[in-house]
Amino acid sequence: MIDRMSETISVGELCQRAAGTTAPGTEALVGLLGRSPRDERIGLDRAPAAVLARRLRSSRAPSSGSLTALLAVLDDLGDDDVRFGRYDTETEVAIMLIDAGGAVTAASVEPVVEPDSVSAAELAGLLRRSDDAAAASSAVARALAVLDERPDESLRVGRQGAIATSRTFRTKYSIAREKGVTVVGLEDFVDRLAERGETEIALCSADTGPAVVVAALRPDRSAAIAVLFVTDLRHDGDARV
Incomplete structure (x- = not known):
């Protein structure tokens, strides 16, 4: 379950939630999380969708359709607040949107960008x-x-x-x-x-x-x-x- 006090969710719980949806990018997200420690916790944050979209566009050039699809979801939401998480491995970075009910509504998995x-x-x-x-x-x-x-x-x-x-x-x-x-x-x-x-x-x-x-x-x-x-x-x- 999502820890409401610290706004975190475990890798295992997030993997289960993502596996139960056909939202954009969730298949790749499940694959990444399935190779990660289930007890590890992922921090969640909130921001206006348009602000998050600008950050992603300025810091990453999409290399897969999943980020393009995630950006399209954010664009549709405009200035509405979204809850999102980020999970990094040595080779990949995942961004996921999680709604008020805890469902994953969109995700992207991209290769790590050289700093x-x-x-x-x-x-x-x-x-x-x-x-x-x-x-x-x-x-x-x-x-x-x-x-x-x-x-x-x-x-x-x-x-x-x-x-x-x-x-x-x-x-x-x-x-x-x-x-x-x-x-x-x-x-x-x-x-x-x-x-x-x-x-x-x-x-x-x-x-x-x-x-x-x-x-x-x-x-x-x-x-x-x-x-x-x-x-x-x-x-x-x-x-x-």
Whole structure:
């Protein structure tokens, strides 16, 4: 059953529910879940259908009909809220929609996309060229000092919703501060992301061990939005991105 408190469902339960429907993509989903540990739990989240569709389109190019069909379902739902889950393996990623009654209404199973990346030198260049958002942050000088020491390092770029990231970082790094971690630029960072609402951002980080630089970029990586500098991590290992 779906755990209403934590909004999770086990792989085994989800597999059973998907097997009982002919909704788009469920056959591939059942195949994937059938090869996975039955007791593993999958987190569920909620978002407007149109927002989820935009995220999927910006982060993945459909390689199978199942994602195209899932996007068509989301497009039909417009701004209605949907409950969805994501399940990742080493080679595949599954997205599924689950209605109020717990039925799987659509799903997609796609191969894992090789992660996008940016070099430390490229990120430093974006920070130096940003004449408003990132340049105004007190964390920029510290971030540049870290990035300039490792110009050829490849930094993985992920994509996620701006306002959700803002909320997560505000909570996570406020707690880290209470534990003695030095967090520079937090208020500027979370405020700038919150201003962007449900739009998607690109997020990357450079981890030196003693310090972490986190940068939020426009989805096309044409400019930096905000930057965060975190150090004294010996006080709280959970403060890493």
